[in-house]
Amino acid sequence: MITKSVAFFVDSFPKYSEPFIVNQIVGLIDLGFEVKIFSRKHNRNIIPTEDILKYELLDKHKCYIEDIHIPDNKLERIKQAFCIYRNNPKIRKPIIELINPLKHGRRGLSLRHVFQLGYFSDCMDPFDVIHAHYGPNGKEVLKLQKIGLFNARKTVVTFHGYDLHDYESKFYEDLFKSNYTYTVNSQYSKTKLEQLGATSKITIIPMGLSDVYLKDIEISKTEKKITILTVARLVPVKGIEYGIRAIKIIIGQGYEVNYWIIGEGELKNELQKLINKEDLDHHILLLGAKTEEEVYETYKSTDIFMLPGISTNGGVQEAQGLVIQEAQAMEIPVLVTDAGGMKEGMIDNETGYVVPQKNPEAIANKLVRLIEDESLRERFGKKGRDFVKENYDNRRLIKRLVSEVYES
Structure with missing residues (x-):
């Protein structure tokens, strides 16, 4: 069929x-x-x-949900429910069945089903x-x-x-x-x-991935510093804290980088406090939520993409992380952790690196390797684009x- x-x-x-x-x-x-x-x-x-x-x-x-308005006043609710019944002949039979309290209990008497049928x-x-x-x-x-x-x-x-x-x-x-x-x-x-x-x-x-990521791309790299990007909701499962701590390590080793974080979420204030505490506000920016078009433009000036996801105390882990494929489509090497299903969406040591979760030192080591080797970044980037064109079109x-x- x-x-x-x-x-x-x-x-x-x-x-x-x-x-x-x-x-x-x-x-x-x-x-x-x-x-x-x-x-x-x-x-x-x-x-x-x-x-x-x-x-x-x-x-x-x-x-x-939001567009179905059920009056709080019982008399008004009954009046409107009757109008729905009168004005919609084809739903009269199911309405009669749905207001039967023997079948649907108090929910039937609430007339909510009647308003749903009318809508x-x-x-x-x-x-x-x-x-x-x-x-x-x-x-x-x-x-x-x-x-x-x-x-x-x-x-x-x-x-x-x-x-x-x-x-x-x-x-x-x-x-x-x-x-x-x-x-x-x-x-x-x-x-x-x-x-x-x-x-x-x-x-x-x-x-x-939509066509915008699979068409010919234009790279607009103007920043002399290496730019590292994360696109994610600011929630525990994304592990952004560990990305920030990894940046602290490589800054301490003398590397000059920008770390941009796109997204909003419950941890925004906490992450900003960590950035300020570690004196990283000149290197790390929380950019807030961006449109899909704005994210796409940001990818163009990105050297390395990082998603340092974790398994939370409740066992929550990243299932896919489409942003990992978006970055690869833009010929950006990716760095992810071994939490959840992220590693399924890239090729370790060919399009980027997989590192142990909650390990800033391991993240920093791989970031340094990518920072120091431009040809490696280019090789991973081209392989990554081929990979996602084949598997995520x-x-x-x-x-x-x-x-x-x-x-x-």
Whole structure:
């Protein structure tokens, strides 16, 4: 059967830290698919990227939590629920069933299901595929399907990282009892998902790079100092503290470098205090969040990319780290740690280095090797670009998603 329509369920839309979701959506549209996007939250203050505007993705988007307004006043709630019933003949039968307290308890009497049916009344016709990104959104889809919404020939849930670590297996018990299909971005993620109890088919399809990273690139290196870059949320799993401490070591050895960190997060103040304490504010800059276009421009003037991820006390680890592939696409050697699935997305000693996690000395040693050897950086950079063009081309990965998952 040929897939024609796909409904995506995501946390929020659009989102700077998730360009891979937009890449996947536009890749499907390029192949002729009809796509709709449903999110739990709006990101109203974000500047839409070129692809979001070009493909008019905001017009294909609905927010299924924030946009459903249920009156607090019980009488007003009943009045509006009756209007939904009266004005939508095709959902009257499921409404009668959903307000039955014997089947749905207090939730049925709350009339929340009625407002959901009213909001999604144009989504009663089945999609070919429902594709939820992140496990909790898969659970939301399951709830909606149980009340008669978003029926589909196939439902796919993609797990990325936090959704493999922040929840125990009991959280996904109902999800794993369904006949859903799962995809993950690395072998590391597949192993974690199996440990949580998934028994259905799991396909490894990493998140891919958009065309902007695969076209001919222009390097605009003007800074005389070596520039080292990290692009990451400022959260514990990214291990940025260890990158800062490694920079402290090489500065102490007499090397002049810039270390730029792009991203926002809960550790911003703590990391800035560490930078100030170590007297590194002339070498290390926290640049805040940047658009995808701004990140791309920053790559052009970068010599070395570093993602010093760790396994947190709670066992959270980086599952893929698409920025590692972005950097390689820009012919930048990469330095990552052995935590999680990061090392699967590069070739140790050929496109960069893998070092032990939480080890600033090991990070510093490899940074020095790259700083001192320009020809090594160039060799790793060219090999890295060849590697990601072969393995992370979004167009190829989208075709795999369609043939191996949607239509299998």
